Amino acid sequence: xxxxxxxxxxxxxxxxxxxxxxxxxxxxxxxxxxxxxxxxxxxxxxxxxxxxxxxxxxxxxxxxxxxxxxxxxxxxxxxxxxxxxxxxxxxxxxxxxxxxxxxxxxxxxxxxxxxxxxxxxxxxxxxxxxxxxxxxxxxxxxxxxxxxxxxxxxxxxxxxxxxxxxxxxxxxxxxxxxxxxxxxxxxxxxxxxxxxxxxxxxxxxxxxxxxxxxxxxxxxxxxxxxxxxxxxxxxxxxxxxxxxxxxxxxxxxxxxxxxxxxxxxxxxxxxxxxxxxxxxxxxxxxxxxxxxxxxxxxxxxxxxxxxxxxxxxxxxxxxxxxxxxxxxxxxxxxxxxxxxxxxxxxxxxxxxxxxxxxxxxxxxxxxxxxxxxxxxxxxxxxxxxxxxxxxxxxxxxxxxxxxxxxxxxxxxxxxxxxxxxxxxxxxxxxxxxxxxxxxxxxxxxx
Amino acid sequence: xxxxxxxxxxxxxxxxxxxxxxxxxxxxxxxxxxxxxxxxxxxxxxxxxxxxxxxxxxxxxxxxxxxxxxxxxxxxxxxxxxxxxxxxxxxxxxxxxxxxxxxxxxxxxxxxxxxxxxxxxxxxxxxxxxxxxxxxxxxxxxxxxxxxxxxxxxxxxxxxxxxxxxxxxxxxxxxxxxxxxxxxxxxxxxxxxxxxxxxxxxxxxxxxxxxxxxxxxxxxxxxxxxxxxxxxxxxxxxxxxxxxxxxxxxxxxxxxxxxxxxxxxxxxxxxxxxxxxxxxxxxxxxxxxxxxxxxxxxxxxxxxxxxxxxxxxxxxxxxxxxxxxxxxxxxxxxxxxxxxxxxxxxxxxxxxxxxxxxxxxxxxxxxxxxxxxxxxxxxxxxxxxxxxxxxxxxxxxxxxxxxxxxxxxxxxxxxxxxxxxxxxxxxxxxxxxxxxxxxxxxxxxxxxxxx
Numbered sequence: 001x002x003x004x005x006x007x008x009x010x011x012x013x014x015x016x017x018x019x020x021x022x023x024x025x026x027x028x029x030x031x032x033x034x035x036x037x038x039x040x041x042x043x044x045x046x047x048x049x050x051x052x053x054x055x056x057x058x059x060x061x062x063x064x065x066x067x068x069x070x071x072x073x074x075x076x077x078x079x080x081x082x083x084x085x086x087x088x089x090x091x092x093x094x095x096x097x098x099x100x101x102x103x104x105x106x107x108x109x110x111x112x113x114x115x116x117x118x119x120x121x122x123x124x125x126x127x128x129x130x131x132x133x134x135x136x137x138x139x140x141x142x143x144x145x146x147x148x149x150x151x152x153x154x155x156x157x158x159x160x161x162x163x164x165x166x167x168x169x170x171x172x173x174x175x176x177x178x179x180x181x182x183x184x185x186x187x188x189x190x191x192x193x194x195x196x197x198x199x200x201x202x203x204x205x206x207x208x209x210x211x212x213x214x215x216x217x218x219x220x221x222x223x224x225x226x227x228x229x230x231x232x233x234x235x236x237x238x239x240x241x242x243x244x245x246x247x248x249x250x251x252x253x254x255x256x257x258x259x260x261x262x263x264x265x266x267x268x269x270x271x272x273x274x275x276x277x278x279x280x281x282x283x284x285x286x287x288x289x290x291x292x293x294x295x296x297x298x299x300x301x302x303x304x305x306x307x308x309x310x311x312x313x314x315x316x317x318x319x320x321x322x323x324x325x326x327x328x329x330x331x332x333x334x335x336x337x338x339x340x341x342x343x344x345x346x347x348x349x350x351x352x353x354x355x356x357x358x359x360x361x362x363x364x365x366x367x368x369x370x371x372x373x374x375x376x377x378x379x380x381x382x383x384x385x386x387x388x389x390x391x392x393x394x395x396x397x398x399x400x401x402x403x404x405x406x407x408x409x410x411x412x413x414x415x416x417x418x419x420x421x422x423x424x425x426x427x428x429x430x431x432x433x434x435x436x437x438x439x440x441x442x443x444x445x446x
Numbered sequence: 447x448x449x450x451x452x453x454x455x456x457x458x459x460x461x462x463x464x465x466x467x468x469x470x471x472x473x474x475x476x477x478x479x480x481x482x483x484x485x486x487x488x489x490x491x492x493x494x495x496x497x498x499x500x501x502x503x504x505x506x507x508x509x510x511x512x513x514x515x516x517x518x519x520x521x522x523x524x525x526x527x528x529x530x531x532x533x534x535x536x537x538x539x540x541x542x543x544x545x546x547x548x549x550x551x552x553x554x555x556x557x558x559x560x561x562x563x564x565x566x567x568x569x570x571x572x573x574x575x576x577x578x579x580x581x582x583x584x585x586x587x588x589x590x591x592x593x594x595x596x597x598x599x600x601x602x603x604x605x606x607x608x609x610x611x612x613x614x615x616x617x618x619x620x621x622x623x624x625x626x627x628x629x630x631x632x633x634x635x636x637x638x639x640x641x642x643x644x645x646x647x648x649x650x651x652x653x654x655x656x657x658x659x660x661x662x663x664x665x666x667x668x669x670x671x672x673x674x675x676x677x678x679x680x681x682x683x684x685x686x687x688x689x690x691x692x693x694x695x696x697x698x699x700x701x702x703x704x705x706x707x708x709x710x711x712x713x714x715x716x717x718x719x720x721x722x723x724x725x726x727x728x729x730x731x732x733x734x735x736x737x738x739x740x741x742x743x744x745x746x747x748x749x750x751x752x753x754x755x756x757x758x759x760x761x762x763x764x765x766x767x768x769x770x771x772x773x774x775x776x777x778x779x780x781x782x783x784x785x786x787x788x789x790x791x792x793x794x795x796x797x798x799x800x801x802x803x804x805x806x807x808x809x810x811x812x813x814x815x816x817x818x819x820x821x822x823x824x825x826x827x828x829x830x831x832x833x834x835x836x837x838x839x840x841x842x843x844x845x846x847x848x849x850x851x852x853x854x855x856x857x858x859x860x861x862x863x864x865x866x867x868x869x870x871x872x873x874x875x876x877x878x879x880x881x882x883x884x885x886x887x888x889x890x891x892x893x894x895x896x897x
Contacts, residue, residue, distance in 0.1 A: 187618035187620070195616070204621055209609070215605070218574075219580060219582035220581035223581070223585035223586060226587065250577065253574045411619075414755070415614070415622070415678040418707070419755075419758070420755065430828070434827065
């Protein structure tokens with residue numbers, strides 16, 4: 001019995017804890033296991049004299065009565081936050097105590113993103129760009145996490161992470177260029193709007209298929225680990241994309257292959273029109289982490305500091321211990337899914353208004369700043385005017401630029417153009433020479 | 447999947463004549479061979495035909511790549527991977543069961559030699575294997591992913607087609623996964639049934655941005671695999687599993703590459719062009735000697751090697767010479783890769799000699815077909831000069847001028863028949879007519895389609 005109890009404390013596993021929900025206890029259990037990373041690599045040594053189960057597949061205790069583990073959805077994994085809804089710090093020891101410049105920068109980036117979203121959404125409605133997706137309500141998740149990373153950390157996004165790119169310094173001109181698909185676009189005008197990418201800022205180009213980036217992030221993190229340059233990888237995705245098979249693949253691979261990777265799930269309540277109760281029945285995404293052997297946490301995504309703290313600690317440990325972390329940031333998608341969506345068809349305006357007025361990352365941070373006299377009404381007015389002006393300038397510039405050169409339709413399919421692509425390009429030029437009256441050639445770069 | 451063959455006759459106005467040499471979808475390809483030569487009795491000194499019989503024909507010993515040693519196909523794969531791991535510190539090999547050496551022994555010894563961080567097992571998830579490989583490649587590592595059987599590659603189809611193939615294009619060349627190579631055992635093995643025998647190259651051939659390569663033997667395998675690994679585009683390398691042990695050749699021990707997208711003419715001939723890849727090459731080698739012996743037919747045998755992007759020039763040039771094309775592959779015939787080859791060969795292409803590509807007219811000797819005459823007129827309307835048009839289409843400037851003058855005068859590009867003026871047949875035209883009539887004695891001019 002003594003040995004059995006000794007083992008129990010060592011592993012931190014007790015049948016009591018097993019019957020409890022996946023909660024903080026589970027996190028602690030796995031924390032203790034984390035320091036024995038190598039133990040997980042070996043199968044348990046086979047010893048038939050012991051009364052413990054000897055199965056290679058799992059190392060738990062025997063139990064002699066039938067009991068199903070109850071998934072706990074009502075009081076599942078708690079939500080970590082630093083500020084309350086009014087922007088007051090709850091537990092001062094959790095305040096990251098960032099400098100005024102840093103916090104003002106957070107605020108300015110969030111509001112600049114908000115302004116750009118408004119203007120580009122309108123421009124789609126006016127027929128100037130073909131499509132747009134806003135980030136309303138999720139600015140806190142972008143800025144908080146981006147600020148906690150190193151600039152050389154690789155970012156894999158889904159499509160609602162423009163704030164990460166903005167925080168890293170992607171110029172407004174290039175945001176606009178991609179949305180307008182003009183000749184300045186780094187992506188050479190090939191993709192729909194909001195499919196940004198930047199090699200300099202270590203932001204992998206967005207692709208439309210959901211969750212495909214998740215196993216890719218695991219591979220990139222593995223390569224980063226082998227490079228040994230203290231580089232982490234972060235992978236953003238929504239709670240809907242987390243249902244994809246690729247998400248399961250990515251989680252499992254990153255845990256078994258010990259990758260320095262942060263999985264950041266933006267749980268914003270909806271996947272287009274599908275609410276979370278139709279997306280999953282378990283306790284969100286964070287509860288899946290322990291199933292893969294991953295350290296997991298749920299945070300208040302509208303609290304910039306909570307997001308910042310969680311991401312910072314996850315990054316530090318991911319690189320130091322070569323293991324993945326799962327952060328589920330709870331937030332709300334205030335805007336429509338995209339310009340092709342009208343969310344009043346599936347949710348009430350009151351619900352949206354609540355989040356917009358009562359629990360918005362921008363206003364919470366603003367209250368924090370005004371409480372410290374870091375931001376005044378005058379600051380707000382002049383910043384609003386300035387940010388709108390810079391966005392409009394970039395917008396007007398982008399409107400006037402040419403579209404990319406037509407040859408760019410045929411390059412980069414392979415590293416070098418193949419003979420059939422060369423033939424097809426020549427065929428296109430011949431066709432255009434002959435029917436030039438039918439094509440708006442003036443709009444394209446020469 | 448039994449072999450399916452497409453036979454094409456190039457001739458004036460003839461539609462493609464397609465023959466399915468096997469009777470049913472699932473018949474073995476041993477019996478198919480017998481039907482090709484109905485005079486062949488089972489008492490000849492040819493081998494006993496078992497269900498999946500074929501004779502492996504080894505390549506001659508290569509002399510330009512340094513010292514060689516005897517290797518079978520899986521050993522040539524191991525050798526290529528060994529060379530890669532030795533020379534490229536970022537190279538990693540991963541997939542199901544690769545750590546202990548692999549279910550086909552392709553990675554034996556590599557984990558012990560290079561370390562468990564470089565040769566490792568992944569969980570059982572093909573979409574994860576390829577996704578992981580794409581990410582590792584995009585981050586700068588040389589990623590060599592193994593899919594345990596080509597039959598199981600479909601969960602990774604989205605990652606391959608939507609992601610790997612488009613990575614460079616969609617990012618404007620900011621990012622790419624050219625460092626990715628995917629290897630998978632491929633093709634019939636005799637007892638593999640539905641799910642250990644598939645040849646899925648046709649599914650992927652429809653996807654620009656990736657390369658697909660299939661070797662016929664160990665020497666080709668090592669050289670082509672090393673080319674794929676070196677290539678800056680994501681490559682899928684299918685290894686004929688029936689050849690893993692059966693194919694033995696002298697293979698160079700040092701690293702060497704065989705260029706991609708270059709088909710190899712294994713044997714020259716004059717009567718028919720045979721095209722195949724992988725295991726079927728060896729089947730067709732036997733066909734070549736049987737055809738010569740029993741029918742007096744001289745075959746030109748081409749190993750396509752790279753399915754995508756494929757070497758259209760070599761194949762079209764060969765068909766222009768022989769006038770007939772037969773393609774043999776293991777996958778189902780509908781939408782199989784033979785369909786792409788046969789359709790390309792039959793399309794008039796500017797790069798070919800104009801007279802050889804005029805498949806649709808018969809009458810006058812050097813009369814250009816209507817498409818080309820129309821093109822000449824269109825280009826003239828667009829403002830090109832006679833000499834430029836001629837250079838572009840491979841015609842003399844005087845011919846171009848004559849066609850344009852005729853168009854200016856009569857407003858038409860067709861040459862209407864003139865009463866009293868006899869049509870002149872070239873000797874070639876005459877021999878085509880003779881051949882057609884010999885094959886189908888009841889041919890009259892109206893049964894031939896003339897545009």
